[in-house]
Amino acid sequence: MHDLVTLSSYKLYLLVQTLIVRLATGNSVTYSMIVGSLVSRVIYLGAFFALFAQARRCEPIGATxxxxxxxxxxxxxxQFSAYFNTFFEDQLVIILLPLVALLLYRYTQHPSFCLVVAALSITTFLGAAKPAFFLLPVLIAPLVLPWRGRALVRSASLLFVCAAVALLPxxxxxxxxxxxxxxVYVGALAVLTPEETAKIDHIGEKPVQRDCIGIVAFAPAGPSCMDRAKATYPDVLRLIGMKPAIAWRLATSVFSEGHEIRIVYLGTGMTNAPDFSSLPVLNVWRALYTHHANVWILASLVAALAAVWRYRRQDSGGAARTFEGVRIFVDVRFHGLRAVSWRRPR
Structure with missing residues (x-):
């Protein structure tokens, strides 16, 4: 029950789902996860199909x-749609980022104030769903807001409001x-070798609890470790000061572990129903995703930054916005979801 009172915009989405379930089933006592997830699936699939339809009208048929x-x-x-049958806040990003990508793509075709407001509103809503996503409006704002002349102050003020809302959680x-x-204990200390951690006895005035390294807070030993460790965010900076290599290892760990989506306990199939996840075509995709997705994401990030620089210099941001929007969509889906790894099952 503690999770139901956490500060998250997801609770507003859950309220909408609950009202729709009540209207569909006539039951005000029992919440149907299946009926509730239909709302998510309609938005999720609808945005993908709308993206395809829009691209079909505007792009070469081969690229489409x-x-x-x-x-x-x-x-x-x-691995993604399984989240629709949970109460994880992360599902909001899966559900709504295709819609954000559609809005950005439409903006490149027909810029309008309504599309700007819609894109910023949705990304702010997503940013307020979970601390891991608070940067979303900051990433989207440069793609849709003017940053020259008199518009600079207005755009900066609007971005400040969006970022402030997203920072609430x-x-x-x-x-x-x-x-x-x-x-500290699942991040900074976990990237060190046993030999390296043996040389670190204290973080500031606090002794290092070596038996807690790698133990998540929601594991059986987690509460005891938190009580003894008394970890804080400044401890990460202290550790980096003691061992600068930690910063690089934390950054590279995102690419080495970012493809892991740890929801095995949720399952990816249904009881007494065919398991389509074992089909050969999906096995090929799973292998490509597991072993090559991070390389593609890193390459797309570099290419997106190059495109933004090139088209900004030419004062023609359409293609850059499209490319960057797709990059954000892919990057957050593949890496942002990693944040769920250390959350307690609900």
Whole structure:
């Protein structure tokens, strides 16, 4: 029950789901996860199909069908859609980022104030869903807001408001203690070798609890470790000061572990129903995703930054916005979801 009172915009989405379930089933007591997830699936699939339809009207047919093939494999991935049958806040990003990508693409075709407001509103809503996503409006704002002349102050003020709303879960979140503990004992200390950690006896005045390294807060030994560790975010900076290599290892760990989606306990199939996740075509996708997705994401990030620089210099941001929007969509889906790894099952 503690999770139901955490500060998150997801609770507003859950309220909408609950009202729809009540209207559909006439039951005001029992919540149907299946009926509730239909709302998510309609938005999720609808945005993908709308993206394809929009691209079909504006892009070469070959590029459109390549997009449909790649996006289709992501769209039907049970590793993502399995979140729709949970109460994880992370599902909001899966559900709504395709819609954000559609809005950005439409903006490149027909810029309008309504599209700007819609894109910023949705990304702010997503940013306020979970601390891991608070940067979303900051990433989207440069793609849709003018940053020259008199518009600079207005755009900066609007971005400040969006970022402030998205930061609310970070400042007032109920899991600040757990997040600080994870930052130190599942993050900074975990990337060190046993030989390296043996040389670190204290972080400031606090002794290092070596038996807690790698133990998540929601594990049986987690509460005891948090009580003894008394970890804080500044401890990460202290450790980096003692061992600068930690910063590089933390950054590279995102690419080495970012493809892991740890929801095995949720399952990716249904009881007494065919398991389509074992089909050969999906096995091929799973192998490609597991072993090559991080290389593709890093390459797309570099290419997106190059495109933004090139088109900004030419004062023609359309293609850059499109490319960067797709990059953000892919990057957050594949790496942002990693944040769920250390959350307690619900």
């Amino acid at each position: 069908w390549i997009f449909a093939l790649l996006a289709g494999m992501v769209m039907i991935s049970a 970070v400042v007032f979140g109920s899991y600040e203690r757990e997040n600080q503990y994870h930052a």
